[in-house]
Amino acid sequence: MAAASRVADALAKGDSAGSARDYISRGWDYIGVTSKYSAHWQDGVARCPLKEIAQNNQSPLLKKPGCFAVTADVRYFLQNGPLQGEAEDYYAFEMQSQAYRRKDYDGLALTLEYIPPTEKISHMAFSYRTGYGKPFNYSTFRFEATFNFNDDDLPPLVIWYQEGYNSDLVDYYNYNRIIGIAIEITSFD
Template sequence: MSSVINIDRVRNTPRLYLAFTTRFSQYVATRQSSPVVARRYNPELFLRVWRDGVYDRTNPSHWDFGYGHESNGQRISDPQGYRLAADAADLRGDPEITARESISRGWDYLSIDWVKEWNTPFLVKLAGRTETQIEYRHYLDHGLFQGDPEEYNVWEGDGAESRPRANYSCLQFALAYTLPDEPFSDWVCFERVELEHTTGYARPFDNNSTSLEVTTQLAGIPLYFWARTGYNSDLVDYYKYTDIWGIGMEFLR
């Protein structure tokens, strides 16, 4: 293994990391009590191995080998529970989507992730930093934490066809460009542009998702603008095609 990935035993010692990503959303003034809804929990344990020298490296790269769990933290897993939740939503005057948001989704997966930085100009006159990433996730039929995966059920009413997650996700390609630390003007400073494409490994390039994100400083406020077209915008509806966009704030340490 060491001869393949060329580990420097002094400076490139493989390291074990634990990462956790989560996502919530809140309905403001549109539902009673403005509820906060859990959308995604994604803990992952992974081993990082550097392919190039850590110190004084020109174009560093690394491999991540991980085991992860992805779910939405919800509870409904059968038609009886869904019907009860839909009836309760109707009594409160809430739309039926309130019940749908409580359908449980979950998977365990193995992952391999390759990231490489290119500390060379992306274009002739732009001396920034380019980063490329390729990630593969293999969703397990029976995971250590999840057990059997929780995917689309026929009783949800979107047809009899099965919709395994592997048809919509698992292969990801990303290209990011970080601009030099030079403000465009006194008010605007563009920092980073990232383009990402995702598809399934069961049906490669049949179900595609593409996103674009631009990070900038606007009058000293760290903002990012993003747009996405495709699947997996929400774990409950991972198999539904959507077009979405948004604006956010990003603080880094």
């Protein structure tokens, strides 16, 4: 049973709008293009060059200077897509002051990545996301850093901060400030 019909059934049975929201499953088909530029990434892996540096007129040292990458992401949300069907931007029973549209909150993104020349912090990223329907009206900023513990038994730890919208698919139009912690599992060896 589709999410829209489950929502309608819940309301018809006399459930409150809050209870009916539990059945919301928003989805959007979209057409997108992603472009990434970096002189130091190959197949998604950082290949940072080693740079020779002389220190106090002694023999040269090798130092990792760090890597940068820039990614641009553009998505066009379809009103009626082949997989999802009709876009689920907003249900009338949600009784908000306006009908929200996904394209006002999402669709344009720019991400800057940096691999610093240190072993403790292995990755840093800053991203900006906004909608193409009303560019720059609803902005989302995210910063994340990945920390290593120099121990093969401990996975990397990711700490991130996000301010803006799109914290989840159901309430994509709500403004939030979020701090998160995650463990990064890169292999099962």
